[in-house]
Amino acid sequence: MVESSPPPIVAGLPKAGAEVPERVVRDYFAALSRHDVARAVTMWAPGAPARHHGLIETTALDGVRDFLDGLFASFPDLRFELLSSASEGKRCFVRWRMVGTFNGTQRLHGIKPTGARLELEGAECFTVEHGLIAGNDAYGDVLGFLRRSGVLPDADSRAERRLLTAVNLVTTLRRRLRTAPSDG
Numbered sequence: 742m743v744e745s746s747p748p749p750i751v752a753g754l755p756k757a758g759a760e761v762p763e764r765v766v767r768d769y770f771a772a773l774s775r776h777d778v779a780r781a782v783t784m785w786a787p788g789a790p791a792r793h794h795g796l797i798e799t800t801a802l803d804g805v806r807d808f809l810d811g812l813f814a815s816f817p818d819l820r821f822e823l824l825s826s827a828s829e830g831k832r833c834f835v836r837w838r839m840v841g842t843f844n845g846t847q848r849l850h851g852i853k854p855t856g857a858r859l860e861l862e863g864a865e866c867f868t869v870e871h872g873l874i875a876g877n878d879a880y881g882d883v884l885g886f887l888r889r890s891g892v893l894p895d896a897d898s899r900a901e902r903r904l905l906t907a908v909n910l911v912t913t914l915r916r917r918l919r920t921a922p923s924d925g
Contacts, residue, residue, distance in 0.1 A: 762833040762869035778809045786873040793879040814847035
């Protein structure tokens with residue numbers, strides 16, 4: 742009996758059967774980089790969930806359109822770069838980098854544009870069915886966004902140490918108030 746060796750692993754090539762999800766997701770990110778919201782939205786199945794963990798949960802089509810319109814109104818020069826991808830079955834996983842200036846005309850999650858130039862990375866898991874995005878789970882660098890946009894102080898800075906001291910003081914006081922004997 743002759744044993745055959747497994748096929749070589751070739752980086753960057755999708756597994757058999759994964760061509761459609763990977764193509765759909767790559768086309769989606771190409772539309773995002775062109776700020777073509779109309780095209781990006783047509784790539785979603787109506788009612789599909791879009792979860793950007795820590796930021797927003799919405800559904801296609803209107804919720805995705807509103808999210809993207811707000812994102813591009815906040816970051817007029819925003820661009821996406823796909824750093825890596827892997828597909829299996831109906832799912833396509835991507836790691837991306839977004840680069841843009843937070844100097845638009847609209848608040849993002851309640852934050853006024855600060856003028857900060859941001860470069861952030863994130864990852865998403867897309868489910869693709871019948872050639873349409875049927876859902877996604879996105880994970881971005883929310884803390885990095887808050888720091889780089891000026892909402893939170895820089896890591897290990899004097900301002901951060903003061904903020905953490907205040908937070909820890911409030912936590913200690915709350916704990917003491919919960920465990921204090923009642924006047925009864």
